Amino acid sequence: MRWNKALIPTLKENPSDAEVISHKLMIRAGLIRQLAAGLYSFLPLGWRAMLKSMKIIREEMNAIGGQEIFMPSLNPVEIWKETGRDEDMSEIMLRFTDRKNRDICLAPTHEEIITDIARNEIHSFKDLPQIWYQIQNKFRDEPRARFGLLRVREFLMKDAYSLCANWEQLDEAYKKHEQAYRNIFTRCGLKFVVVGASSGLMGGRQSQEFMVPSDAGEDRTAFCEKCGYAANIEVAKSVPFEVEYKDIPELKKVHTPDLKTVDEVAEFLGLPRNQMLKSLVYIAEKSEKPVMVLLRGDHQLNEEKLSLFLGELVRPAHPDEVLKLFGVPIGFLGPIDAPKEIKILVDEAVPSDKKFATGANDKDYHIVGFTLDDFKIDGRSDFRLVSDGEFCQNCGSPLKVRTTIEIGHIFKLGTKYSAAMGATFLDANGKQIPIIMGSYGIGVGRILSSAIELYADDNGIVWPITIAPFEVIITALDTTKPEISDVAEKLYSRLIESGVDVLYDDRDERAGVKFKDADLIGIPIRITVGRKVKDGMVEIVTRKDKKSEDVKIEDTLAKVLEIRQLLYSELDTQFEENE
RNA sequence: CGGGGCGUAGCGCAGUUUGGUAGCGCACAUGGUUUGGGACCAUGGGGUCGGAGGUUCAAAUCCUCUCGCCCCGACCA
Known part of the structure; x- marks a missing residue:
């Protein structure tokens, strides 16, 4: 993409209504624009990062046998009455009536719709297990939208559902999802922990959340650094501090x-x-x-x-x-x-x-x-809230409590929905039993927010290369000079031919502006084409460590491919840390 | 829903206390000088001052109502 023709509206100043880093930078870097409270448009850079994240999600979901489907956002309210969740979710569900006066809602999640498909199409244990997923907008009338993409009223969610014939199959589907999620978030370059969680309104037996430690988070998580115990504060347990009691002689x-x-x-x-x-x-x-x-x-x-x-x-x-x-x-x-x-x-x-x-x-x-x-x-x-510094129940070390961003949540639902809605199948003995379900969600926008919160520096965003809107930016200084623009143009087409995702800053701007913008939008690899072309050289700079290297023009492609490869493989190393 | 803050040009803000008919910086357009980390000079375009009603000779400014956005809390698959 050529910057000159692109919609990349960067801002010098912070927007007045943004509080957290990711929100400020998403606006300043021209990723998103707000339409109303909790409603955002994605501009080209923001949407490219979303698409990259979704590509990783799709690859990992397909790898565990997930089949992508797509369900309506507009739902008849009746189907939500079948499980009683029209009442449980009465506050958060957006509703209206259509021209025929039917009650319609905007789906805040899709368990009911999945279960409806299942009850119509699944009849035998031979049809199971299944994993169905979609990437779709969810609608929630949040009491308080805030923090950019972290809490919004309309947002992209990857939601997956497992349908199983027995509990062993559910355990297996759940494990597969847990591994898929570890793969997804690792490949997205995130640092995260998997924590025991409350299943809340979803119901079910077991649930875990994938949490990114961040000051911008809205959840609190208790961690034990020694034995690895981690739980959402909602369910976390601890051994309290030792205390003294005085004797009281009489009542x-x-x-x-x-x-x-x-x-x-x-x-x-x-x-x-x-x-x-x-x-x-x-x-x-x-x-x-x-x-x-x-x-x-x-x-x-x-x-x-x-x-x-x-x-x-x-x-x-x-x-x-x-x-x-x-x-x-x-x-x-x-x-x-x-x-x-x-x-x-x-x-x-x-x-x-x-x-x-x-x-x-x-x-x-x-x-x-x-x-x-x-x-x-x-x-x-146990009705107590765990507090920072209390002791781990497993190993006795002090626990740490800190805020985290919830990027994924996996649930063993069981039969709550299938039983309520009559989604049953015949088992091998010809007995009719309800399908055993699991539900697995990822907030796509939160992946971007989390990455920005984790890695941004004073100059702007620092994208993990896997979800960066572009892998490489060519910063051509003084495009009016043919010796510079010729080299930049050639590099641009050669990188495209080699399958590199490249943004070419061909604007007639001063060097400072281009450097600041390149840093702000956080592209991992920058090629600076400037005065050194007269010696047959360009510069390659990596965004995250500012390391700069002069390279011969003819070696540039090979060097860029090498650095790109290195940046990808670093994420694999991090993978082991997240394990 | 409770408490607080803010709505003035695309963005960031001053002007509101004390009413007199709108301004600064950035951005934008044109010309010139500049050219490796958000240049400079000159000229120019752009605003129903969130909206409605009221007070007044006169309202961005005072009063009433209303809408929106942000923060804290409540709440939150």
Whole structure:
């Protein structure tokens, strides 16, 4: 491509509404332009990087026997009612009615549509297993789109589905996908970890996320650097810090006027924070039942764990709901003398042989010196949020917690969808059973964002060569001089003939402008054709390490091919690190 | 949905407090000088000041409503 004729609108200044690096650079390098909140157009450079990523995805998906299909984005709402997900996803699903007044939605994902195809076309165990995938736009009415392509309302997703006749086949399909995903992200040049995750609204038994560590990420992941344990904070477990307990000789009610927070009361009573119990009240969203969760004062609740335990989503009770239920304001709540209809759950990190203090269910009073035996417990489980520096359950080393970008998520769904929608087949014994499914997603745009977040420097993007919009840029300085443009033109056509993806900067611009732009858009290999042509030389510069080499004009092609090969093989080396 | 910020030329911003009829830098066009890391000089084009209503002799500026974008939180296959 010739820059002179191309749409590559680079910007000198950062856009005012961009916060994270990848967003700023995607705008400045002319990859994308915003249409509205969470809606972006891809310009030529951005789309080329997307196409490169998709090519890698297709190759790896085909390699595990995936068959590419394509499903409609416009869905009748009825099909979503069959699984109940029109309600589960009511907030996030975009809907409208068509001219015949039918309810239509824009698909936020495609399990229901896949299952519909399966129930119509799969009849025998002999038809299984299958892997079907598509690369398609998904639509989600996000409460808050943000960070460029990281959280958007319409986005390209590769979604794959495995259909199996038994659990062994599912395990195999799942493993294949895990390996395919490792291959895909490695080839895209990303650093990532595979973590245990919550399956959330998708349902299912097991799920793992592929995470890129980045400050721009919206998820938090706990890692153990020693043994490799890694889990999304939503499900992560840890061994808490050692703490001291004081002896409390007698059980009594203490007047604590206006003292509400754990810290305030602990200080007033002269107790360590861990000897206070936090009494949190939550409402289960479907059944609308209130629950009280008790945690040590130095711990935090993990809402995901609570909702997993209860089997439905939860939300904190509003202060007025609490007042209605308990007759006391938040801050003086506790399990003792709590209303009978409220379930009481206790985190397993609360020891049963120690004495604690918490609210007395009486305004301006706390109760001090009770144990877990002094009230009825409806459930004990792990409800704690892991915090940085706590210890790994496997090996005891300190865990690190950091933000990550979720680029892929794989699920063992089981029969949630096939059972609900009647997607069954006959097994070898002639018995009708539901298809066992898996679902596997990749956010294509997030691959680009992650790569930029990982490798960008002060001058701009530094693309891994595999997903770079071009592999090589020819920067011809002073194109008005025929001795320069002749050499550049010849190199340009020779590189194209050799199958190199090359951008030719043939603009009549000053050298500084061209160098800055080349750095900004991050093309891995730059050939500078300038004043050295009079000595029969050009320069080859690699973007990521700024290494520059003078090469004879006639050797340029061979040298470029060599460097290109090197850059590709470096990604294979990284592959081993990601293993 | 709650809190905060911002909408003025393609981009980045000043002007709003104190009302007087719109400006700077970049980009763009033309001419000239320059030419290896975002050049310089000159000239020029481009704006219903997000929108609607109101106050006023007069509104980018004051008032009311409304739309949009960004940030924090809530929420989030």
